Amino acid sequence: MRARDRWRTLRIRALNWEYWPWRIVYIPLFIQYFWHGLRSGFSFPTVLNRPYMEYGGIIEESKWQMYTKTPEGFMPATLFHPAGSDPSFTARRIRELRMSYPLIAKPDRGMRGKGIEIIASEKDLRHWNPHPDFDFILQTYLDYPLEIGAFVIRDPGNREWRVSSLMQREFLGVTGDGSSDLEQLIRANDRAFLQLERWRKNNRYNLKTVLPAGKYLKLEDIGNHRLGTCFRDISHLGDTQLCTTLSQIANQLPGFEYGRMDIRFDSWDTFLKLQNWALIEVNGANSEPAHIYDPGHSLFYAWKSLLHHFALQHKLAAKRIQTGEKPILIRQAKQLLKRYNHTMTDLD
Template identity: 35%
Template sequence: MTFIQKILHRPFFIKLLHWEYWSFHAVYTPIYLYWLWLCIKARSFFFFNTSNPTIKNGGFLMESKKDIYDIIPQEYYPKTIFINANTNKAKILSLVNEAALKFPLIGKPDIGMRGLSVKKLETIDDIIDYAQNSKVDFLLQEFIPFEQEVGIFYYRYPNETHGHISGIVGKEFLTVTGDGISNMETLLSKDKRFILQLPALQKAYGDTLQKVLKRNEDFLLVPYGNHARGAKFIDLSHLADEQLTSMIDEVCKNVDGFYFGRMDVRYNTWEELKQGKNFGIVELNGAGSEPTHIYDPKHSIFFAWKEIIRHWRILWKISRINHHKQNMPYMNFSSGIRMFKENSAYVKMISTE
């Protein structure tokens, strides 16, 4: 590796030269004026709360995942239980046994964001350890066994009978492939995407990263499709044909009061997904959803800004219709400021777990 290549493989330059790794504010600040214009048109800084009437704050921030699962038909998502923070070991084991949960499980904060504190749990000891380290209420959810995952962005105007898919993102999980010579840590240090995750992977796997994989042998490092945890996002929006749109529309119309957001789905095959077979909803996100297909490395920051603005306008229009046609009040200013403060404090709690 040349001197220039070594420089370009340093985390600072990887983030600087690839906008997909920029901070949230670095991406969004240049287009905040458009958001302000929508606020002025709505005569509210927090108009988004009316976008999804049955979800707290419209699903923008501080919404409970459990409350969202409660409005999704049970056949669409895996078995899930809610655990209060500081619940004792005996009670947790009782709840797990009562629900007859099957390993592996996923532990995640009830109010979560960007994959923070999400962990795969293989044993009872893993559950107890996760609970002891959690400062917040959390969910235990059976792991959906299907290998493929996509995020499907859906919206439906309240005065229309059919909804639309505005973006699809495919997710390549963080996986290292062996060459029969180098250990996993060496292989990881050669790939820019892996380099950014290396400190977390070293903490999670320790000496396991010294293992030499056979040639073409794959080792799954992060089993969920979160961009902040190293997954590569691929824009598959071109796959939103009539059959898939009809199926997703039917699912989403069965979620009471849901008009705008992204649904993360694990599935077996694409054809089965289009037919509504062999899939499970990992999460459903509301007004705070990003059109994550923008993070495909092939897209420029200008494409991203265009897509974000397009989705903001849809959000504004849906919120406006619910506000006027259903006489739903917008969130007042003090409540909106309190929401942001609560979110900031909450992020600090789950970021340190």
């Protein structure tokens, strides 16, 4: 990377808190967690979302285990790929199950979009080289145009759901002007520019291609923030009808009570009728109200929302503990954290 590009990258990341390391953004939450931990035990979040999530969704959750507990038809067709398995064997299983390509591969216990990739064909799958130490899941990739992250919380008293955060993913793309090549179009957009070096390395695009005027090119199919997706706050769309639809989905996830559901669908009209949609992923106690990453929101706004959600999380967990639920032992929590840190480092 040229010195000028390195400086621009540093400037973009420094001036936009959404790109800061999460450990810095979370400093106020660490303080709040310590306070709640003194009162309820430091592994209190692990009592939530049982039995749907083994550890409440705070760390080291298996996507495959959640898939097996989710009603049939809610999630895309999914196959488990054990660590060290031969991709050729997995390709045969894909054929037997009549799963269609493209597929999206995800580490079974990964987080923050690490290790995710799209596999376009059986040929690509046979040449796929996943990390040999980790389990993966392979899902049919559904190219629905809309994807949201809906944070829902179930009141422990009246058992009713409320939607506390609504975010829509805006996939990264550029529009041609008939004269600029692809690299010039990417450089004109700070969010796209941050991905330029990655595209150079993987040769995904011919950066000298000139797009016709008005032609839109979607640059990234995976709706992950670290891959350039923009998160838009759509909380104003959270009306009674949408809340009812989301409640119908959440009610079918056994024991789920706090977290974010990532959902893809064809259109708002069809989704409200629960047609042409899919539950892509469910996140529990470690999930964020992702609307805070809207570029229009300040860091102070984000802190306020994060602290509010974390306080609600502790309130729910405290009620669970009062009714007899037992958090995991601190020793076990430390082991899980160690394994998680190892996983995230190796997936980089």
